[in-house]
Amino acid sequence: MSEKKRIFSPHEKEIIKDIHKELEIPSRRMFGKRLLSLGAISMLTGCSLDNDESIESALMVISRFNDKVQGILFDPNRLAPTYPASMITKPFPFNAYYDESEIRPNPENFKLKLSGLILDKKDWSLLELMALPQTSQITRHICVEGWSAIGKWGGVRFSDFLKRIGADTSAQFIGFRCHDDYYTSIDMATALHPQTLLSLTYADEVLPAKYGYPIKIRIPTKLGYKNPKYVKEIFVTNVNPGGYWEDQGYNWFGGS
Amino acid sequence: MSLLESLLMRQETLTPVYVRISHWINAIAVILMVMSGLKIYNASPVFNFLIPRSITLGGWLGGALLWHFAVMWLLVFNGILYLFANIYSGRMKKKFFPIRATELVNDFIDSLKGKLTHDDLSKYNSIQKLAYLAAIADLILIIASGLVIWKSVQFPILRELLTGFDHARVIHFLAMCFIVFFLFIHLIMVALVPKTLLIMLRGR
Numbered sequence: 476m477s478e479k480k481r482i483f484s485p486h487e488k489e490i491i492k493d494i495h496k497e498l499e500i501p502s503r504r505m506f507g508k509r510l511l512s513l514g515a516i517s518m519l520t521g522c523s524l525d526n527d528e529s530i531e532s533a534l535m536v537i538s539r540f541n542d543k544v545q546g547i548l549f550d551p552n553r554l555a556p557t558y559p560a561s562m563i564t565k566p567f568p569f570n571a572y573y574d575e576s577e578i579r580p581n582p583e584n585f586k587l588k589l590s591g592l593i594l595d596k597k598d599w600s601l602l603e604l605m606a607l608p609q610t611s612q613i614t615r616h617i618c619v620e621g622w623s624a625i626g627k628w629g630g631v632r633f634s635d636f637l638k639r640i641g642a643d644t645s646a647q648f649i650g651f652r653c654h655d656d657y658y659t660s661i662d663m664a665t666a667l668h669p670q671t672l673l674s675l676t677y678a679d680e681v682l683p684a685k686y687g688y689p690i691k692i693r694i695p696t697k698l699g700y701k702n703p704k705y706v707k708e709i710f711v712t713n714v715n716p717g718g719y720w721e722d723q724g725y726n727w728f729g730g731s
Numbered sequence: 732m733s734l735l736e737s738l739l740m741r742q743e744t745l746t747p748v749y750v751r752i753s754h755w756i757n758a759i760a761v762i763l764m765v766m767s768g769l770k771i772y773n774a775s776p777v778f779n780f781l782i783p784r785s786i787t788l789g790g791w792l793g794g795a796l797l798w799h800f801a802v803m804w805l806l807v808f809n810g811i812l813y814l815f816a817n818i819y820s821g822r823m824k825k826k827f828f829p830i831r832a833t834e835l836v837n838d839f840i841d842s843l844k845g846k847l848t849h850d851d852l853s854k855y856n857s858i859q860k861l862a863y864l865a866a867i868a869d870l871i872l873i874i875a876s877g878l879v880i881w882k883s884v885q886f887p888i889l890r891e892l893l894t895g896f897d898h899a900r901v902i903h904f905l906a907m908c909f910i911v912f913f914l915f916i917h918l919i920m921v922a923l924v925p926k927t928l929l930i931m932l933r934g935r
Contacts, residue, residue: 534794537801548885555884615896617883620774620792623896696884724793726800731884 538726545728551664555695555731558613564624567616567677569685570699572657572719579655580688581705587690591650591710594641601689604675607631607639611679612670614695616702617731619720628693630674634667642711650716651692654705659718661694661701662728670695698729744934745853747822751931753813760806761870761914763788763798765907770795777904800881807874814867827860835861849924866913869906876903 569575586598611629637644644667650660665671674693677686687704694702700720710716721727766788773781774792789795817823834857841847842858849856855863879890879899893899921928929935 531797534797534801537804538797541800545882548882550885553884553887556887556890615883617896618775619796621771621777621880621900622775720793724797726796731882 535724538724541726542728545726545730546662546664549662549664549696549730551668553696555614555670558615558625560613560627562625563613563627563678567624567626567686568622570618571655571704573655575685578684579705580684581654581690581707585689585707587706588708589640589710590708591712592643592646593711596640601675604631604673604690608635609675610672611676612672612695614670614693616695616699618699619725619729627678628672628674628691629676629679630672630690630693632669633671633673633692634669636673637666637711646711647713648711648715650710650712651703651706652708652710653703654707657703657705657719658716659701659703659721660716660727661692661697665694665696665730668694668696696731698731700725701729745930746934747820748934749816750813750822751934753809753816754931756805756809757813757870760802760809761910763802764806765911767795767798767802768903768907771799772904777900803874803877806870810870810874826855827864830857830860830864849927852924852926852930862913862916866910869909869913873903873906873910876900876906 569578571578586600587604588598589596608631609629610632611627613625613627615623615625617623637649642649644663647663648660649663649666650658652658672693674682674687674691675689676682677691682688682691682704687706690706691704692702692706700718715727718725718727721729766786769782770787770789771792773784773787787795789798814823838847838857847856847858875889876893876899878886879893879896880903883890883896883899890896890899893902
């Protein structure tokens with residue numbers, strides 16, 4: 476502070492004089508006015524607001540608050556609507572953080588890894604998963620962008636799977652790591668929701684490469700980015716693992 | 732009427748302070764919601780056109796969503812407080828009702844002739860009553876359809892009332908168009924009767 480003062484104060488009067496001189500020239504005055512109105516416009520359009528770190532951190536605080544509100548609003552027994560087969564969206568859109576030409580499905584000899592607060596952490600092959608009791612449902616996939624599409628997913632009820640592997644269901648989070656380097660995480664209440672599936676099929680067939688071969692976690696009570704594809708590892712934790720989009724600013728709870 | 736009385740009359744506020752505060756909070760909230768909402772719209776347009784970037788807020792979809800889901804609290808709680816105070820104080824009933832069809836027709840004809848005067852700013856004419864009530868109703872529809880878009884699973888009755896998630900998006904957009912239209916007319920009227928701006932700032 477004192478450094479600044481020493482540098483600027485001797486020139487203060489001269490600077491003010493200079494500004495006054497400048498402002499006496501009409502075109503300069505116009506420029507000054509324009510500069511001010513430009514500032515006002517940038518305030519309105521948020522061009523400067525977007526880059527302001529304090530505003531961004533304030534918005535993130537509210538987003539964390541919205542996580543909590545959504546956790547309270549979430550009713551573990553309320554089911555997402557289901558639809559007749561005639562309403563299935565064809566073709567079901569491909570969506571990822573990369574283009575469809577760059578899809579990276581898991582290899583054929585794939586095994587699902589388990590880690591964290593789980594008693595039985597043995598790997599699971601696709602055949603072993605398919606041997607478990609299966610269920611299916613036709614639900615609406617809602618994307619954070621606003622579009623939605625109806626599809627039919629089948630697989631193991633996720634809450635059954637968590638019980639079978641001895642997951643600590645009193646823990647807060649389930650994290651997912653994917654073969655395409657995508658990652659996301661969900662709250663335990665949603666993981667135990669009856670419609671949350673460890674999905675192995677789409678339209679009654681083994682998950683095609685573009686829909687997440689061999690495992691997609693299908694959660695009709697969450698937005699699309701909370702429905703990971705190409706899942707290779709599932710872990711149970713009390714430390715929020717975040718997510719690919721969530722860490723960039725998408726709301727973490729992402730519930731519907 | 733004594734001089735003192737008339738002075739007191741002059742000092743009497745036409746617009747109570749809570750109305751003025753909630754009006755300006757609402758104005759800011761609506762503008763921020765519209766601008767961030769238009770950015771969200773661009774991520775997956777309901778209609779066959781995109782909104783120019785320059786009038787959107789948030790930089791990218793994630794930023795726009797952060798704005799939208801932050802400012803929504805301002806819009807909703809400000810709206811609830813306004814409605815509560817307005818109804819509870821009796822101002823709503825006194826200022827907005829009744830709206831008579833004959834008055835509406837007459838006021839409308841007068842306004843077309845340019846004869847609809849705003850001499851007595853303590854009273855709303857029937858077109859004002861209808862317009863302000865429509866804006867309030869529209870904001871309620873915006874919030875309801877927004878809830879269905881945000882939490883379509885958790886609000887099943889509201890979702891069915893608005894005939895599903897996809898329709899709620901269209902309703903949300905069209906209701907936004909209405910409030911922008913209202914704002915446009917509102918600003919023109921303020922320009923025509925500038926004293927109303929003073930009243931909304933200082934109450935008289």
